[in-house]
Amino acid sequence: MLPKYASATLWLIIIMAYGSSPLSAFDYHLELTTDDGLPSSFIKQISELPSGALAIATDDGLSFYDGYEFHNRSIPHGLPDRYVKQTLVSSDNTLWVATDSGPAFAKLDDDKPIPYSFTTLPFDPDDNDKRIRRLIEINDGTILMAGQNRIYRINEDHSIEPLSFDFEPEFQTNFVRSYTFYKDKKGNILIPSTANGLLLIENGADYVRKIPDTGLSESLLDIEISGVIPEDGLQRFWVASDDGIYKMDWDYESAKVIRSQWIEQSSGIDVDVVKPRNSDHLFIGGNGEGLFTMDKESHAVKPTRDFFSNYIKHVHIDRSNNIWVSTDHGINMLPVFPFANVGKEKGLPRRYVTDVVNDKLGNLWVATHGGIYFREAGEENLQQLDYLENEFVKTLHYEPGNSNLIVFSRNIIHNINVHSLEASIIAELDPVMDVELAVLQDNNLYWMVDNSGLLYRYDSLHDSLRVFGPDDGISESLSGITLTEDNTVWVSGTSRFLAYFDPGNEEFISIDWDDYYVEPDPDTYFTYIHPGVDNQLWLGSTEGLYHLDTAPHSEPHDTVAEHHFCTTFAGESTRWIKNSGEITWVGTNQNLHWIYSEDFCDPAQQVIRTFSTVNGLMSTSFSHGAAYLDQDDFLWMGTNVGVSYYNGGTFSTNASPVQLRYWRVHDDVFHTAEERELDHDVSHMTFAFTTYDYPSEDIYYQTRLKETGESWSEPTNQSVFSRSFYGSGWYTFEVRASRNSTDWTEPLQLSFYIPPPWWMHNYMIAAYVVVLFFMVVGFINWRSRELKKRNKDLANSVRERTEHLTKTVDRLEKEIAQRRKIERQLKESNFTKERLIKIISHDLRSPFQGIVGYASMLRDEFGELSDEEKTGMIDQIVTSSNRAVNLLTQLLEWVTLQSGKMxxxxxxxxxxxxxxxxxxxxxxxxxxxxxxxxxxxxxxxxxxxxxxxxxxxxxxxxxxxxxxxxxxxxxxxxxxxxxxxxxxxxxxxxxxxxxxxxxxxxxxxxxxxxxxxxxxxxxxxxxxxxxxxxxxxxxxxxxxxxxxxxxxxxxxxxxxxxxxxxxxxxxxxxxxxx
Structure with missing residues (x-):
């Protein structure tokens, strides 16, 4: 049984407040363009199929994305036009497609999650304008379509009929979509229009009417439900216009607007898209201004980040809460991560962070090679403390509930009050010291390990410093030190050295591994040591993670329950360990590991999730000991380039079920997983899979051949596998997936049969004799037919090559004509740019220089000039101004002419x-x-x-x-x-x-x-x-x-x-x- 952290159905949910949520930073995003396989970079809309595949409407066909590659569909696949505007999955599992030449559809099949071909509906509108911009399914399963200034209904028999308007609508231009749909709680269809305000099709009605007295703009572009119920019988909507956002309370019973409010903070944004981000915030996509978020309560509007283009066409949030932003220059995917980062943009220079602490007040303290950086609770950015500026600060010590932060620089111990920020020196120690790690015992004993592996203890009551060596029980170079719940000091180091301090004898007693059932390798290097509950120890080593029960120290440890080798992270060096109940975090020099287990070292109870930069971490090269788990279970981590933190959000450890992308056998490609009988000569196959989880780099796969009894392969985030097969028989190829964790999906099985060669069967012996007889008898006839066939083939080959050469010549002539046309257009464009620059830089500047010159003389010498001179200068200013106005008028007229808008x-x-x-x-x-x-x-x-x-x-x-x-x-x-x-x-x-x-x-x-x-x-x-x-x-x-x-x-x-x-x-x- 797994807790909420490892729930197989729990997707990532960010539970942080807006200001500290990683979504507010969008540190990482994936950019997809035509270079990645999109047929066009002009993206109109993204929707999600039941399988999880993404359907992407573009200006050059419909594209499907499976996390690894794009599958493009266009006119050859049955679409009526390559200009695709929207897709819709209806309740009967049909994918509807709106294009510039009418609608098309394809039935979705569980065995084929991505459709290959489409059926175009007959569509012959009166005005011959077949452009369809929007689709919606109404309550009875009927599909409504928004054309350009028209609304149509697709009936059950796939016939199409237009709906009437009970008013005379003002038609919109050809360059702007006319209508958008949204269905209210009662089944009424709300229709924001770009020229006629808010329209309505009441549930069951066959006509469109205009809603009066809405208080909204006449130019509306999108609408989304708020999720807030202002009062019984009402729904709240957010309505997009060309001058910001409106908040509208809608009475769905009486079909009228109760109240509406223009959101002043959104002024100046030509809002083309509105989309709920979560329960508290809204996405606003501007038509040239970029992507913003708006707080639903305070209405505060904040920009997100820069994309390829600031023309936002659509925002889609997938089943994992990843955010897909469509622009006129490609797709931007913003993965939702449980991690965020503090770096240069937050006031922390790119520095090696040696330690990090979040105190009881919520203040963030960061120790670096260049001093201490501090962020006060509630603030966005860090600032460097003047105290210890440019000093090499090595480690921090803070006890929750305490007011003092102990700071260790190379050989000096400092104290900083977290309330007043007053700082002082506790002790200045031996100059040869270079403190790496430290713990504080009884508020006066400072135990320190320096970077040479030596152990020091400073007694502040007696102002004394002691170095511990072989005579004191320290026989190896140290790399770890900690304090257990019983106030015992433990140290660890090379050659599996582990010892605790005996205060009675003032010496360290090392562990004798012969007393333990499980014995580490003699060369094991304990890189880090961390206290657990009930005096237990966590030991990070070069070969894995150990869990040790230390009490009582004086008794021999002779049972396996007292010492466990828990897990291994091959090739990784443990930098720190943090434990909270059943959850343990381990930072290494390569990854961050999250481990859950009710019985930590029982593999059957253990779930491990591994995170890397793919999951939003700025770096996974963690600093030694630089981690802090605060009172809110936020994990703060120091890296070689800044600070990352886990914000308390939950996440999934499992992937969605594995689905087949394709299965290639020689020249045959299969897209379904049913059993198959293949040719006897098959010896090599290629398989490609997906889970339709994003980003796909976070999904790992394992494969095996079931019949051979082979073990699962090493996990890899490569989704394409090639295998060789030898011998006939039944084979079952299995693949499973995980989110880089130990929680694997049920395997997908591909079963196939490779028969023996036909010549291996006994009944073929008799056939050989018969065949040989007929071969001798028919040899002459066969030879004659073969010659005739060869002559015919040669004639066909000559004809085909001639046709090919003719087509090639035609194509080259068309390409030459097209390139000449492009050359002319580029030449005219360059002329326009050069002329514009010349006029602005020279002709337009000259009159203004005259104006400025005479105006400056009037200002500086006004009292000294005669009236005649003043009048002359004013005349010159007027003349120059008239020249500038005339020039600007002519320039504007020329630009208007060049743009084709005159x-x-x-x-x-x-x-x-x-x-x-x-x-x-x-x-x-x-x-x-x-x-x-x-x-x-x-x-x-x-x-x-x-x-x-x-x-x-x-x-x-x-x-x-x-x-x-x-x-x-x-x-x-x-x-x-x-x-x-x-x-x-x-x-x-x-x-x-x-x-x-x-x-x-x-x-x-x-x-x-x-x-x-x-x-x-x-x-x-x-x-x-x-x-x-x-x-x-x-x-x-x-x-x-x-x-x-x-x-x-x-x-x-x-x-x-x-x-x-x-x-x-x-x-x-x-x-x-x-």
């Missing part, structure tokens, strides 16, 4: 009116330079264009013409229209530019920002924007120029059919991005 609304326009409007805008500029702008465009010329874009292009071209034309010059605008489109020409007789420079600007290979003829400022963006805007119309912009003669630009716009075609192509391109 609206494009073409209409039929009278070109002459548009040109006249543009000329009016430029009248003051042209008059200031005495430049004539004229046009002779006929009134009947109409163009199909976006007015804002075309006017922007004309304004840029005309303003450039004025800018680069000397006073008295001329600018003309002309237009010609044909059946294919319209050409608009803007000409000037200005300064002109080299043709190759103009060609580079128009092809976006180069941007030029130059001053006009009167030093007018520019950004170099004008022509680039013109080119982009005309391309949006399906047209082109070309130019001719020559220095000293002027420039001519020609805008070619297609007819309304041409621009409609271009617009449709743009829409298709946008649709591919949804």
């Amino acid at each position: 609206s494009f609304d073409p209409d039929t326009l009278r070109l002459a009116d548009l040109v006249n409007e543009t000329l009016e805008l430029l009248q003051s500029l042209s008059e200031s330079k005495n430049i004539t702008i004229s046009h002779n465009i006929a009134d009947d010329i109409m163009v199909f264009a976006d007015k804002h874009m075309l006017q922007t292009v004309l304004r840029n071209l005309l303003s450039n013409a004025v800018k680069f034309t000397d006073s008295g010059g001329e600018v003309t605008v002309e237009a010609e229209q044909s059946t294919s489109g319209t050409e608009i020409t803007v000409s000037d007789n200005g300064v002109g530019v080299e043709q190759h420079t103009l060609d580079q600007i128009l092809s976006k290979e180069k941007t030029v920002s130059t001053k006009g003829t009167q030093r007018e400022a520019g950004t170099g963006l004008g022509l680039v924007m013109c080119v982009e805007m005309i391309r949006r119309h399906g047209g082109s912009l070309s130019g001719r120029s020559k220095p000293g003669e002027g420039s001519t630009f020609v805008i070619s716009l297609p007819s309304d059919k041409g621009i409609s075609s271009a617009q449709n192509g743009s829409k298709k391109e946008a649709g591919a991005l949804t």
Whole structure:
């Protein structure tokens, strides 16, 4: 019978408060991306199958994770689309899958925990929008689906029908999911929507209605039950919105919101996911802000940790309470551990910790090679004490209930009051001493073992120091010292040396192992000694753990019950032992071991669980003697890099049942464990297993062949096994698993039969004669058929290779085209970045420098300047500000155009009116330079264009013409229209530019920002924007120029059919991005 610590069904439950829980730190997390086998890093949702396998919805199919590898499913496996949004396991053990092309399903089988193929349901919605974003099962087993702005029901016969709305819903855009589901206690379906607030499908209803007077935002993204019952008949929910979290009390009988409260502490978080973390806290996933936890009572919001991406898409908590976070850049798994760490982030530098104590006040004391660090109860971080700063502190001694902490540095004994932190020196001893371990006897006798193995005793009453040697019974180098309940000092060391102090004779008496039934090896090195109950001793050695009954010392020990060799940790050196009742903790130089036993040294009663860094420990290289078990049974452990502690949480020692991942025999792969008859020539097989427990590195396996009587193999966390088999007969291959403990699961058995070779049977002798006769008779016919078959095979081979080469050429041509397209896109992206950096670093900085300069002069010399000078400086500031505003406006318009977010609304326009409007805008500029702008465009010329874009292009071209034309010059605008489109020409007789420079600007290979003829400022963006805007119309912009003669630009716009075609192509391109 095992206690709660080793319960076979008890999963890890953290019972710590929020502040000290290891969950609040998330020291360790597992990152999974496409490099690990995911088909896509854009993860939409994670759900858990009955087997424990994880179903992962991605933008490139559905993936299943078994703890070791991903099994990916997509269109070839029956899914209607590779864009998978959600999965749902219904009550009839069916896995439903929502995709961008409708729903699919697969029946789950106990023998095949991961489905291979899917069935797509016929789905033909009226609006032809087949995208399904959410699924839920309602009370009668019916499945509801949330489409884009639609809600559907899957009937029992798998037909699909839409539900009606009793109001006119506001449809959401294509880029945001419209609805999310949650079922209340009565079976009503609550539906947060992104455009219509909170909706409802009452239990049994076939329509959707809007819930009035909710007090919630109209843009809602998720909903989760709180677990708190505010009063009878109500349920409390947490509702996510694009501006934080709402707390809502819901009356499920009358189907209305009783009260709602916006949580102010969540303000500014675009909450996409809300998920209960435990009874006290809530996970909040931000759409760009990361993952947070929120206290359900105080509403305090805290960030967790950084992930690949701060765009949190989903949070799943598995059956072991591990936390899986879906992002748009992969999966992060946060294992739930019973351990936490105190390191650099908590104020403790990466130091070798020599000892650790948690006193009765809850203060944490840490001894290191660089002094003492202290954390006051209730505080988060440690701070270094000024006292003993940078000193080599070796060990600490603290008696629970006492107010004094005894500190041992190399050769000095110190006292620190845990209340006042006042410190003093008790004694300064021999300078050659270097204390390693110490105990305090009768409040005045300080027993110390130094790092050379010598034993010292300092008597504070008589201020005397004594060294114990061979004449005093210390015949070996010491490594351990302790004090038992009867106030006896015990020491241990090399060559199985163990002795206790006889105060009457003032000497040590060593144990004679001949008096014991079990005798340690003469070379046994007792590395650590620890007192147990009733004067018992725990001895850690290089070969294992011993348990010794020491009373009475004067009587010989001659029964096996008085001395036991309890367990072994092969290749490990014991650093410390801590015991509390039936639980014993052992720290070694490699691992941490938890041992439970009602009778410690009875293997049948003993359960051992081994922990390592996989379980959240920062290090398992523990320091000698650096462990402390406080009044709350918290175990504090010093390591070579900091402090780890066990926080009192419970954990499981066993694994889930072993399941087969695959069984490979030659080219055959099996996924079920039924008995099989194999081919006679089978000699080698490969088996792969899982328990669907996470992290899988914590699961250990053992295997054996049952019929051979072989022992279980050595435990390993490798889940794939290869075995060789010789001879025919029945075989049973067994595998079992554990969580790195002695508590093993029931074995999974794979039985198979390997028959003898067919030529070994007696009845085959007669067959040989018959076969030989027919072979001779039929040899000629056989030879003829063989030649015909060979000719046919050769012809087929030539045809197949020709087809293969043709396909290869087609594929390579497609790849070349794709790479050229990517090259163009990268080139345009680099141009955009470089131009943006240039404008911000130079053009945008210049006006602000002028503003700052004149403003500084006004501030510093205001009293000394004349009114005229002040007015002039203010005019300059205004001018520079206007320049900055104009530049920012043009820059914003350019960025909007580059991002594809600038609206494009073409209409039929009278070109002459548009040109006249543009000329009016430029009248003051042209008059200031005495430049004539004229046009002779006929009134009947109409163009199909976006007015804002075309006017922007004309304004840029005309303003450039004025800018680069000397006073008295001329600018003309002309237009010609044909059946294919319209050409608009803007000409000037200005300064002109080299043709190759103009060609580079128009092809976006180069941007030029130059001053006009009167030093007018520019950004170099004008022509680039013109080119982009005309391309949006399906047209082109070309130019001719020559220095000293002027420039001519020609805008070619297609007819309304041409621009409609271009617009449709743009829409298709946008649709591919949804």
